[in-house]
Amino acid sequence: MRYWLMKSEPSDCSVDDLAAMPEQTVAWYGVRNYQARNFMRDQMNVGDGVLFYHSNCKEPGIAGIARVISIAYPDATQFKRTGKYFDPKATQEQPRWFNVDVQLVKKIQLITIKELRLHPELARMRTLQRGNRLSITPLDPAEWKFITQKLVQN
DNA sequence: GCCAACGTTGGC
DNA sequence: GCCAACGTTGGC
Numbered sequence: 001m002r003y004w005l006m007k008s009e010p011s012d013c014s015v016d017d018l019a020a021m022p023e024q025t026v027a028w029y030g031v032r033n034y035q036a037r038n039f040m041r042d043q044m045n046v047g048d049g050v051l052f053y054h055s056n057c058k059e060p061g062i063a064g065i066a067r068v069i070s071i072a073y074p075d076a077t078q079f080k081r082t083g084k085y086f087d088p089k090a091t092q093e094q095p096r097w098f099n100v101d102v103q104l105v106k107k108i109q110l111i112t113i114k115e116l117r118l119h120p121e122l123a124r125m126r127t128l129q130r131g132n133r134l135s136i137t138p139l140d141p142a143e144w145k146f147i148t149q150k151l152v153q154n
Numbered sequence: 155g156c157c158a159a160c161g162t163t164g165g166c
Numbered sequence: 167g168c169c170a171a172c173g174t175t176g177g178c
Contacts, residue, residue: 060176131158133160162171
């Protein structure tokens with residue numbers, strides 16, 4: 001069992017968009033960074049915990065708790081010739097990009113990045129490090145526990 | 155909108 | 167295999 005922080009731009013898919021999806025589930029397509037891909041392909045498992053993070057928006061922060069509900073499989077968008085995620089170097093036989101399915105567990109009151117930065121317990125979180133741009137980062141179990149047990153309002 | 159940081163590309 | 171140029175990310 002691992003824990004992850006996954007960024008989504010709310011203009012693309014917000015926590016409310018996710019809540020409105022069938023089964024409150026979304027395929028995490030469009031990842032085109034090898035490190036982030038490898039996390040999904042090599043390390044994610046069904047049941048892993050996910051912090052659903054709103055990035056590149058007016059109020060960045062953790063907007064929901066979610067979970068991984070599939071192992072990784074080829075990202076369908078890499079084969080769609082007209083789409084923005086098309087990858088001419090990918091083939092059905094040798095797909096290059098993968099994604100998992102993520103299901104919302106619950107929407108939470110937004111925990112802003114500003115608040116996250118206030119807690120020494122979270123000082124080492126990958127997402128808070130200077131220059132970090134990875135859209136998927138692993139969380140320490142202690143960080144997950146602190147956020148889900150101490151920061152999430154009931 | 156700015157810009158620092160980072161990843162990728164491609165010429166050599 | 168180096169590295170400059172370029173494109174993207176994402177907080178501010």
